[in-house]
Amino acid sequence: MKRMFALLALVAISYAPSLAQGVTIEDVGIFSGSLQSDVQSYTEDTTIGAPEVPERILSNTFVNVLFNRGKLTLGFRFESYQNPLLGIDPRFGTTGAGTGIGIPFRFVNYVDDYFEVTAGNFYEQFGSGMVMRTYEERNLGFDNSIDGLRLRFMPVQGMKITGFIGRQRAFFELSEGIMRGADLNLDLKEISETFLPDDVYANFGASVVSRYQADQNPFLNLPENVLAWSTRANITVADVMLEGEYAYKINDPSATNGGTFNSGNALYVNASYASSGLGISAAMKRIDNMDFRSDRTATGFAQQVNFLPALTKQHTWRLITLYPYATQPTGEFGAQADVTYTIPKGSFLGEDETTISLNASVIHALDTTRTDAFHYDANFMWDDRIFFQDINIEIVRKFGKNFKITSSYINIKYDQDVIEGRAAINETKYGVLTADFAEVELWFKSGKGTALRTEFQWMGVSYQEGVERDAVNNGDWVMVLAEYSISPAWFFSLFSELNYNRTDPVKDPVTGEVTRVDAENIIYPSASVAYVKNALRVQVGYGRIRGGILCVGGICRPVPASNGLSLNVSYTF
Amino acid sequence: MKTFAFVLLSAVMVMAMSCDVIDNPIENPDVPIDTTTKVKQNVLLEDYTGHTCGNCPDAADVAHQLETLYGSDRVIIVAVHAGPFATPQPPTYPTDFRTTVGNELDNTFKISRAGNPNGLVNRVTRNGKFIQSKDNWAPAVTAELAKTPTMGLKLDHTWNATTKAIDVTVTADYIAGGTEDYYVVVWLTESGIISDQTDYRYDPSHIEDYDFEHVLRASLNGTWGEQLSTTPVAAGQKITKQMSYTFPSGSTWNPSKCDLVAFVHRYGTEKNVVQVIKKKLAE
Secondary structure: OHHHHHHHHHHHHOOOOOOOOOEEEOOOEEEEEEEEEEEEEOOOEOOOOEOOOOOOEEEEEEEEEEEEEOOEEEEEEEEEEOOOOOOOOOHHHHOOOOOOEEEEEEEEEEEOOOEEEEEEEEOOEOOOOOOOEOOEEHHHOEEOOEEEEEEEEOOOOOEEEEEEEEEEEEOOEEEEEEEEEEEEEEEHHHHOOOOOOOOEEEEEEEEEEEEEOOOOOOOEOOOOEEEEEEEEEEEEEOOEEEEEEEEEEOOOOOOOOOOOOOOEEEEEEEEEEEEOOEEEEEEEEEEEOOOOEOOOOOOOOOOEOOOOOOOOOOOOOOOHHHOOOOOOOOEEEEEEEEEEEEEOOOEOOEOOOEEEEEEEEEEEEEEEEEEEOOEEEEEEEEEEEEEEEEEEEEEEEEEOOOEEEEEEEEEEEEEHHHHOOOOOOOOOOOOEEEEEEEEEEEEEEEEOOEEEEEEEEEEEEEOOOOOOOOOOOOOEEEEEEEEEEEOOOEEEEEEEEEEEOOEEEEEOOOOOOEEEEEOOOEEEEEEEEEEEEOOEEEEEEEEEEOOEEEEEOOEEEEEOOEEEEEEEEEEEO | OHHHHHHHHHHHHHHHHOOOOOOOOEOOOOOOOOOOOOOOOOEEEEEEEOOOOOOHHHHHHHHHHHHHHHOOOOEEEEEEEOOHHHOOEOOOEOOOOOOHHHHHHHHHHOHHHHOOOEEEEOOOOEOOEOOEOHHHHHHHHHHHHOOOOOEEEEEEEEEEOOOOEEEEEEEEEEOOOEOOOEEEEEEEEEOOEEEEEEOOOOOOOEEEEEEEOOEEEEEOOOOOOEEOOOOOEOOOOEEEEEEEEEOOOOOOOOHHHEEEEEEEEEOOOOOOEEEEEEEEOOO
16 A cells, blocks of 8 residues: 555646755745746748748747645646747637736645645546546647646555546646546456456446536537547466457537548557567557547547557658558547667677667558538458558667667658648548668767767658659758767767658649649758756757658658757756 | 555556447538528638648648538638748649748747647637637637627728729627727638649648638738727727728739638737628629
């Protein structure tokens, strides 16, 4: 029980960076917190499609303050958007008082041995999150915390019951729908050590989440109470782990599912094996109409209640991030396999370790047929159409303590029409593009506390015959990066992307036929300097940043191109 | 502790029962027929759109459906083309539907940054939302139409087909008292323009002969209009404003497809539209 209490206490305080920091006031408690401020200037740049920003300068600021004494934790977050940075939803600047300033997150939390109470805002996740996951990803302008009451009850060790009721944050307002939910989680090993053999662990869980939103539509009979449920299991036997979750949602016609009255469901299965030096995992996921929001009219990132993880590797190399995959909540069938092997020291490859990672994934469309204006039939198996495919290999090789090489090759197929939502259903407009990506990263320690890291990236892109291409981001790319750090205080970074082999469309005035002609190369330079002193970090930079899609943790949003200076300050106390 | 668990488990069971499975999605709207001649509250539905926005024609259809249901004299649509989706993209989307007024509105209300299609319904905040997505238009319009009007509007005008000059007189009839933030605006819109539009409901989604309706062409008196009175106005009073406008030289606007839209809004404060009316420019 003590262990569980410690765990829960950890969850309760995880809103703040750490309780190790903070200001202790004798006989009162501990205050701690953090500050993050991002300021960016914008210059219109028609070559890259950077729009004119009337404000010239935009900024986002977040300040967390937390107070803890024993079992009690209080906290709030101050947010200021003057106005929201481009790519962040502008409603952070227009809702509520309309000033972009407010305290949209505040809570009181009390944790005891057998129960926990939270009043105010909280983040919660049931299972893998397929019916319920609330979290903050401020760099994407995403925060779907619930404001209300949450109770947790731990009657015996290994058993946890959670229930909540409240409304979801909607920028500086609360969402129209009322959310209620409950979850049961059982850890058999914790309930009884003797119940399972020594190297067997088993977790089971079940959740229900429901939304109430009044039907005020004069044309349609809309469901006012929409229920979603899920059930899950996670079993580990020695080095092998098997986990699965199934979720179901009753009819929920919404802005994001084309108003269908079909029910929704999702299935996720993952098997993995891990031993020293070798890791293997294979997973499949089928999603049909599982976009769940606290407001049926919400689109984009607004008011998402659940989280459908992308079953593809999230690449971080800058060039390939131009084509990230985002889960299609209306329907997809995906599979992924991943193998990581570390060739130990002293093998035929010499004195140092070499790690090889192989990863492949493919996401297909669901095989569906419309039956009437409000319904469709979906087969369990997939359709031939591929939304996304990725085959990649990464090799990391160390040479002593002072030199490391990381090299990768990635090949993706990317259906721009579906992933970027740029065409009619089943229309081939931008088509499926193929990108071949290769990189070499060299890291070496050049002296005491100094290190140089360089990256060389290339990406070649090929298109289907006769399709349209993005007006700016088309053609091939190279990129060079150099980062020099003098720890613990200084970081210097320089990089430049070059977009070449670009083309522009030209329409023949007589025949109306569209052909493509060569267009100018575009260079995207960036530079930044960061200074760190204890918990303070200040970074200034300049960048001509290409437009594209920014993804964090499997959710993505379009970000327009920009050209300007940036200032980022962060501090924790 | 047992009570606690019992309460939680009961909550789960209650929730499991609270779900509405719908067998018949279509509802026949019940529109009360009001034949009285008294002043009614009309609705200004600003549809922020763009010709490369593939989901926008669907929203335009929702607006049209509401206009048909409640009457074009009561639901007054204005299509504001602004933002990245409205930028001309030659050679396939060459027409520039943007206007100075539309750009200023879009920059002020930050609509295209929030995404298109999106709209404003009488510029009111409803359930915490000022920007209304298309699925909110029906409930928001229905709620606005049901309100008791606080003002009547009358629009008289003359149109000179030779000089393409318009003279407009707007009379605001204060049914309830008003404040000094009441501003009157007169817009010119045009329908029946045929040009290129993306429409994701069709394959191919490039529609070459899309019919653009209610396109905002110009304002007769600036983006925010002019103040009706510098002091509060008592109920029962009438205030008249006059304005003139001439089509830009070389304009291809078809006067017989143009409408004048006059509305009073609360500038710089509550933002909401107090009353709106529409009149054909020329027969």
